[in-house]
Amino acid sequence: MxxxxxxxxxxxxxxxxxxxxxxxxxxxxxxxxxxxxxxxxxxxxxxxxxxxxxxxxxxxxxxxxxxxxxxxxxxxxxxxxxxxxxxxxxxxxxxxxxxxxxxxxxxxxxxxxxxxxxxxxxxxxxxxxxxxxxxxxxxxxxxxxxxxxxxxxxxxxxxxxxxxxxxxxxxxxxxxxxxxxxxxxxxxxxxxxxxxxxxxxxxxDLVGALLSALGLALIVVGVLQSGTWGWLQPVQSPITPFGFALTPFVIAAGLFVLWGFFAWERRVVARGRVPxxxxxxxxxxxxxxxxxxxxxxxxxxxxxxxxxxxxxxxxxxxxxxxxxxxxxxxxxxxxxxxxxxxxxxxxxxxxxxxxxxxxxxxxxxxxxxxxxxxxxxxxxxxxxxxxxxxxxxxxxxxxxxxxxxxxxxxxxxxxxxxxxxxxxxxxxxxxxxxxxxxxxxLATSVLGLIAEDPGIEAAVADQAHVRVADGIEYLPPAQVERALLDAGFATDQATQVVESYSAAQLVGVKxxxxxxxxxxxxxxxxxxxxxxxxxxxxxx
The missing domain is CATH 1.20.1250.20 (MFS general substrate transporter like domains)
Incomplete structure (x- = not known):
């Protein structure tokens, strides 16, 4: 039934x-x-x-x-x-x-x-x-x-x-x-x-419950971590299968588990049980x-x-x-x-x-x-x-x-x-x-704006690339400026980086x-x- x-x-x-x-x-x-x-x-x-x-x-x-x-x-x-x-x-x-x-x-x-x-x-x-x-x-x-x-x-x-x-x-x-x-x-x-x-x-149907939950979880986790791991090009991916980021493999695993879930549900129905x-x-x-x-x-x-x-x-x-x-x-x-x-x-x-x-x-x-x-x-x-x-x-x-x-x-x-x-x-x-x-x-835009700004020194731009590669967050510009000054950036350089960062935030929201x-x-x-x-x- x-x-x-x-x-x-x-x-x-x-x-x-x-x-x-x-x-x-x-x-x-x-x-x-x-x-x-x-x-x-x-x-x-x-x-x-x-x-x-x-x-x-x-x-x-x-x-x-x-x-x-x-x-x-x-x-x-x-x-x-x-x-x-x-x-x-x-x-x-x-x-x-x-x-x-x-x-x-x-x-x-x-x-x-x-x-x-x-x-x-x-x-x-x-x-x-x-x-x-x-x-x-x-x-x-x-x-x-x-x-x-x-x-x-x-x-x-x-x-x-x-x-x-x-x-x-x-x-x-x-x-x-x-x-x-x-x-x-x-x-x-x-x-x-x-x-x-x-x-x-x-x-x-406990097996069906486990498969459906696991499949959906893998897909969402893959999408969620894409900003950190990268979609294809590895950013902070914990492992890099075949040189790619982990993201597409986690999403593909979720889709495969969901395929297994549907196959299992057909089997449950064929046995006359409630799926x-x-x-x-x-x-x-x-x-x-x-x-x-x-x-x-x-x-x-x-x-x-x-x-x-x-x-x-x-x-x-x-x-x-x-x-x-x-x-x-x-x-x-x-x-x-x-x-x-x-x-x-x-x-x-x-x-x-x-x-x-x-x-x-x-x-x-x-x-x-x-x-x-x-x-x-x-x-x-x-x-x-x-x-x-x-x-x-x-x-x-x-x-x-x-x-x-x-x-x-x-x-x-x-x-x-x-x-x-x-x-x-x-x-x-x-x-x-x-x-x-x-x-x-945000990451792409801030690096592009910094690279295009002639007032930002090459050494500062290189540091920005390193920090963005380690991960970037949406933070109030004033907080970013304080962090740059505490890190030893000159005031004028910090101000220019913050201006680029603020403009990049708008691009990210858009x-x-x-x-x-x-x-x-x-x-x-x-x-x-x-x-x-x-x-x-x-x-x-």
Missing amino acids: TAADAPETGRTTAPASRAVLPLAIAQFIMVLDSSVMSVSISQLVEEFDTTVSTIQLAITLYALVMAALMLTGGKIGDLFGRLRMFRVGLVIYAVGSLMTAFAPTVEVLIVGWSFIEGAGAALVLPALAALVAGSYEGPARARAYGLLGGVAGAGIAVGPLIGGWLTTAYSWRWVFAGEVVLVIVVLAVSGWIARDTPGPRFRL LLDIRNLRIPELRAGLASLLAQNLILLGIFFAVPIYLQVTQGMDAFQTGLRLLPTSIAMLLAATIGARVGSRFGARAIVRVGLLTIAVAGIVIVATIEPELATLPFGIGMALVGLGTGLLASQLGNVVQSSVPAAARSEAGGLQYTAQNLGSSLGTALIGSFMVGA AGMLACTAAALVALPFTRRLPGRHGSTPAA
């Missing part, structure tokens, strides 16, 4: 109109952390005496742990009951939040936030998606998913404002303490959600298109929310609250677009709305790139960030409903696991890939934003199989 053949878990009734409230609050909690971390990068670096790359690692690991465990979390919900696992996951998440709030070192922060919270979220999110589908039908379900998409978008975008204010006025730690309170509220009203009962007993992932569902065109679009949505959004705060904080010298204010237009536009998109989806079709959203994001990226200068152009930048919110809100209003409505009722937990796997894989790749592009562009724009355009062909008007899809 396979997951697709299994009957849907039973459930008792609950006031459906109230069910979306605890689910929406849980969705808000799940996405709040990443956006808070984005605006708190400078404070975290200073408080823990670490680097931007380490915080980038923490952000990437958080999304990676969720992506790697999401399919397993969805299957556990099928086995023990979705509402029960929703509650258990919330408790685990609260433990991680409390540990993060009191973290004395960055290592403890990574354990509490990236691993424990990530594991809790992997239980909560697939159950959340399935519980929405089980509580609503037809247009009401589409509106509920639109609301959740808007809440998720608002969490990503309002998080910088809330986190920025708390970080500036008090401490980023208060955000995680506040999450514990919100979890208690959700648990208190979780009785409003329709209660389900566990489905037929089956043996959990971790029923790959027959992946033959559904709407499901594949929805998952690809979700991956692109989060890759773009988290890439933007990594690049923009670095520009505002490191280059412009803003604090966390000022950064949050500059991101507020994204929040407002995202919430409005998600609400409107959910209401007009049946009229225009998901395909048209998602395509408009992706094109809007591409335009937003170009607008923002045009505003990235030494002096912030406040109005054009605000317009660009509002367009980001408009585009991502339109995507969020459609894709959750597309994924859940494309599969049989019995596969809703599995679809929820796939949905959030795609989203969190996109999030981790967005932070890792865009961060890698930015670091690479490269990151252009990569996000390109991702939006590359995602367009994958929307062809999304439902059109009245649920129609193009002929095969």
Whole structure:
């Protein structure tokens, strides 16, 4: 018996109109952390005496742990009951939040936030998606998913404002303490959600869980380390197979493990057992298109929310609250677009709305790139960030409903696991890939500008090459100047190097934003199989 053949878990009734409230609050909690971390990068670096790359690692690991465990979390919900696992996951998440709030070192922060919270979220999110589908039908379900998409978008975008204010006025730690309170509220009203009962007993596919987690982890780690190891030409690669950097070999190993995962899942089905992932569902065109679009949505959004705060904080010298204010237009536009998109989806079709959203994001990226200068152009930048919110809100209003409505009722937990796997894989790749592009562009640009500057002596340029080869970070220009002076550089030489470094930072941020724009355009062909008007899809 396979997951697709299994009957849907039973459930008792609950006031459906109230069910979306605890689910929406849980969705808000799940996405709040990443956006808070984005605006708190400078404070975290200073408080823990670490680097931007380490915080980038923490952000990437958080999304990676969720992506790697999401399919397993969805299957556990099928086995023990979705509402029960929703509650258990919330408790685990609260433990991680409390540990993060009191973290004395960055290592403890990574354990509490990236691993424990990530594991809790992997239980909560697939159950959340399935519980929405089980509580609503037809247009009401589409509106509920639109609301959740808007809440998720608002969490990503309002998080910088809330986190920025708390970080500036008090401490980023208060955000995680506040999450514990919100979890208690959700648990208190979780009785409003329709209660389900566990489905037929089956043996959990532990081999499939291990293979899927390992494959995804290798791919993301390879992308994450590309800025340090190099893509092909070795930079700081620990080993150099055939004279190349380790990066492509780690990514290829991840793809090979995922191939092994799919082969194993076919074998499990052939033996009549319940697989971790029923790959027959992946033959559904709407499901594949929805998952690809979700991956692109989060890759773009988290890439933007990594690049923009670095520009505002490191280059412009803003604090966390000022950064949050500059991101507020994204929040407002995202919430409005998600609400409107959910209401007009049946009229225009998901395909048209998602395509408009992706094109809007591409335009937003170009607008923002045009505003990235030494002096912030406040109005054009605000317009660009509002367009980001408009585009991502339109995507969020459609894709959750597309994924859940494309599969049989019995596969809703599995679809929820796939949905959030795609989203969190996109999030981790967005932070890792865009961060890698930015670091690479920063290194190339700073060396080029130093080489072109006749006022910088050859010996100074040689030292710069050595230091960049050892690794380069996004740091405030004043901090770089102090480090150069402490290293014995003459004042005029240090000033000229810092000027080149500051200009290179702008190039790096622009490269990151252009990569996000390109991702939006590359995602367009994958929307062809999304439902059109009245649920129609193009002929095969």
